[in-house]
Amino acid sequence: MKYYSLLFVLFIALSCSKKEDETPLQNEDNQDNTDITDSFDGSGALIDFVTNNASSLPDVSRLSGRYRAALTDNSDNKTLHFNQEQGRLDAKLVAFPFEFIARNIGIGTIENSQIAPTSENNPYNFAGVQVHVEDFNSINSSHVVVGHRGATGFTIEGKNTLNGDSSVNDIGENTVPEGRADIRIVGNKNKTITVYWQLPNLTGHSASDNWTAYNGTGNLPGTAPTYGDNVYVGLITYAFYTTGVPFVGTCDAIEIKKPN
Known part of the structure; x- marks a missing residue:
């Protein structure tokens, strides 16, 4: 009886040990399915972001519950995202x-x-x-930005940059009269993206969203990069030359989730 009792104790111990060893793997598998909301609470450095080319736009932070990028110097077009130029992301x-x-x-x-x-x-x-391929040394990205595009003020610009060659257009003048919008990018199962926008929904309720496909199709101009399984998606603020500088780019919150 003692022999069988000992085997039973060993069986329970090994079973518990195996479950403990498997838990981290299960958690890692679930990370891709975890929804993320960042409201930039408080003030200080951004939390859990990966930054590319930080020196091109050094004054980026959380300030009073917002992402805030103060663009005060664009010498040598160092903040620019266009063709071969890659500013801060x-x-x-x-x-x-x-x-x-x-x-x-x-x-x-x-x-x-x-x-x-x-x-x-x-x-x-x-x-x-901006959506960027996983390798920051590869100049392949897509972006959707809000602001002034030369003679076309208060607009949303869309851009595909393929191997350092950019194609760009916009949705027309005064379409975002406050210079602000909500931007939604859907990464599809086939590794393409579809882009939407709306005037800011400040209610805090997604049920009030009313998305419009970018230029009626949700497609950005030109040829999109070929994206792999993973991409970097995040926030950019930039200028072309120095007209309008200084200014700030801000964002109230970001949401990342798996599509329904």
Whole structure:
């Protein structure tokens, strides 16, 4: 009887040990399915973001519950995202399929981030969302940004950059009259993306969302990069030359989840 009792105790011990060893693997598998909401609570450095080219735009932080990027210097077009230029990107690594929403993202003045600067003298001033291939050394990305696009003020610009060659258009002048919008990017199962926008939904309830496909199709101009299983998706703020500088790019919150 003692022999069988000993075997039974060993069986229970080994079973418990096996379950403990498997738990981390199960948690890792579930990470891809975990919804993430970041409301940028408090003030300080961004939390759990991966940053590319931080030195091009050093003043990026959480400030009073918002992402805030103060663009005060664009010498040598160092903040620019266009053709071979890659400015700063603060991103999360996500797996297809995914849904990424940026709430109340856009441009403002240094004095008041929620009041857009004027479009006088045709500035190129933007804040928005970029999808980038997993290798930052590869100049392949797609982005959707809110702001002023030269003579087309208060608009949303879409851009595909394929091997350092950018194709760009916008949705028209004064389509986002406050210089702010919500941006939604859906990463599809086939590793393509579909883009949507709306005027800011400030209710805090997703049931009030009313998304519009970018330029009626949800497709960005030109040829999109070929994306792998994972991409970086995050926030950018940039200018082309110095007209309109300084300004700030802000965002109230981001949401990342698996599509239904």
